[in-house]
Amino acid sequence: MAILATPTYLLTGFLGSGKTTLLNNWLKQPEFSDVAVIVNEFGAVGIDNDLISKSDEDTIELTTGCLCCTVRGSLVETLMALFVKRQQGQVRHFNAVVIETTGLADPVPVIQALMTTPVSGNFHLAKIITTVEAPQGLSTIDRHAEAAKQVAVADDIVITKGDLVAEGHVNVANALKTLNPGAPIHNTAPSAPLALSAILGSGSLETSAQFNGPKYWQNADVVKQDDRHHHRHDLNRHNSxxxxxxxxxxxxxxxxxxxxxxxxxxxxxxxxxxxxxxxxxxxxxxxxxxxxxxxxxxxxxxxxxxxxxxxxxxxxxxxxxxxxxxxxxxxxxxxxxxxxxxxxxxxxxxxxxxxxxx
The missing domain is CATH 3.30.1220.10 (CobW-like, C-terminal domain)
Incomplete structure (x- = not known):
C-alpha cells in the first residue's frame, strides 16, 4: 500500500516576533496531539517539564501526544531520520509535522528542501505560517529582506503583541495586505491567545493540508478593490x-x-x-x-x-x-x-x- 506524504507546516517569523510563544501555546492544545514538531533547540522553546513523558538526546514526547525533535545535521537529514523512526516504531506515530525556522532564516531554502527529493516523497508542504509583531513588525520588514520574504511567501499571517500598540493590529494588518493580499490574518496576544483552530478551520493539521479555499480569493479581491480606490497603506516605502x-x-x-x-x-x-x-x-x-x-x-x-x-x-x-x-x-x-x-x-x-x- 502506498504511503501518503505527511502534511508539513512551516512556522516562520523574524526574531522577537512571538513565533516561539505561539508554538508553546499550541503545544498544549488537543489539536497538536499526533504532531511532530521540529525546532532548532529545546531550550529556546522552553517546554514545560510537566508536559514531558519521555525524552532522549534529540526527541521529547509530551503527555499531550506531541513529539518534539531538534535538527541534527540538515533539515533533510532530520526529516528522513524521523520518517525512518516512525516506520520502525522508534517514536510515537504522527500524522503531521510543524517546523519552526530560525528568526533570521530565509524561508525559501527550507521550502526548497521540502519540495525536492527525497523529502517530497514522504512529506509535503501544506502551509506556511508567519508571525509579525505589531509594535515593530513593519519597521523590521522594511529593514530586513528576510522578514519581508517571510511575509511574502506565507499562507497565513499571525500578528502578535497587538495589545502593546494603541491602534492594536488594525494598521499592521492593513499594511500587510499590500504585501500579501490573499493570506488570512490572525491576531494573538497574552490576554487572547490564538487557538490552533483559527488556522485549521474545522479540521485538524492532517485534514487542513488543502488549498486555502474561498477565503484566500475573497481576501485578494478585497485588496484589489482597495487598490482601485487608493486605500492601501504604503508598506516598505524606503528600501524594499x-x-x-x-x-x-x-x-x-x-x-x-x-x-x-x-x-x-x-x-x-x-x-x-x-x-x-x-x-x-x-x-x-x-x-x-x-x-x-x-x-x-x-x-x-x-x-x-x-x-x-x-x-x-x-x-x-x-x-x-x-x-x-x-x-x-x-x-x-x-x-x-x-x-x-x-x-x-x-x-x-x-x-x-x-x-x-x-
Missing amino acids: EIGSFVLTFDEPLRWQEVAAWMDALVIAHGEDILRVKGILEIENTDQPIVVQSVQKLFHPPFALEQWPDGTRQSRVVFITKAISESFVREVFDIIRSARKPSASPSILSELELTGATS
Whole structure:
C-alpha cells in the first residue's frame, strides 16, 4: 500500500516576533496531539517539564501526544531520520509535522528542501505560517529582506503583541495586505491567545493540508478593490521593492499559454517572483486548476471539485520584488498573441492537465 506524504507546516517569523510563544501555546492544545514538531533547540522553546513523558538526546514526547525533535545535521537529514523512526516504531506515530525556522532564516531554502527529493516523497508542504509583531513588525520588514520574504511567501499571517500598540493590529494588518493580499490574518496576544483552530478551520493539521479555499480569493479581491480606490497603506516605502498585485481573466485560458507565461517569468526573473498563487479556468476543463510557486519552485497543480466562491474567473496573485504588474501582464499578452506553445520542455512539466485532474 502506498504511503501518503505527511502534511508539513512551516512556522516562520523574524526574531522577537512571538513565533516561539505561539508554538508553546499550541503545544498544549488537543489539536497538536499526533504532531511532530521540529525546532532548532529545546531550550529556546522552553517546554514545560510537566508536559514531558519521555525524552532522549534529540526527541521529547509530551503527555499531550506531541513529539518534539531538534535538527541534527540538515533539515533533510532530520526529516528522513524521523520518517525512518516512525516506520520502525522508534517514536510515537504522527500524522503531521510543524517546523519552526530560525528568526533570521530565509524561508525559501527550507521550502526548497521540502519540495525536492527525497523529502517530497514522504512529506509535503501544506502551509506556511508567519508571525509579525505589531509594535515593530513593519519597521523590521522594511529593514530586513528576510522578514519581508517571510511575509511574502506565507499562507497565513499571525500578528502578535497587538495589545502593546494603541491602534492594536488594525494598521499592521492593513499594511500587510499590500504585501500579501490573499493570506488570512490572525491576531494573538497574552490576554487572547490564538487557538490552533483559527488556522485549521474545522479540521485538524492532517485534514487542513488543502488549498486555502474561498477565503484566500475573497481576501485578494478585497485588496484589489482597495487598490482601485487608493486605500492601501504604503508598506516598505524606503528600501524594499516587494509588492503584490492580482490579475484576473474573465475568459478561459489556454494551458500551453499559461505554462509558457510562467516559464518566461521564472527563467528571466525567478528570484524576484517571490510567490504566485492562482486559480485558473482552463479551456476544455470543467474544474478550476490551482497553481502555486515560490520563486523558481512550482507545486504540482491540482484540480478543485468546484469553484470555491462560485465565480468562474481566473485569478492570479503575484508577490514580486521590483517586477511590475504591467510587465507581467505584457509578457502574457505577447505569448497569447503568438498563439504558438513552446516546443521546448516546460519548467512546469508537472503541470500537464491530464496529471492535474486525474
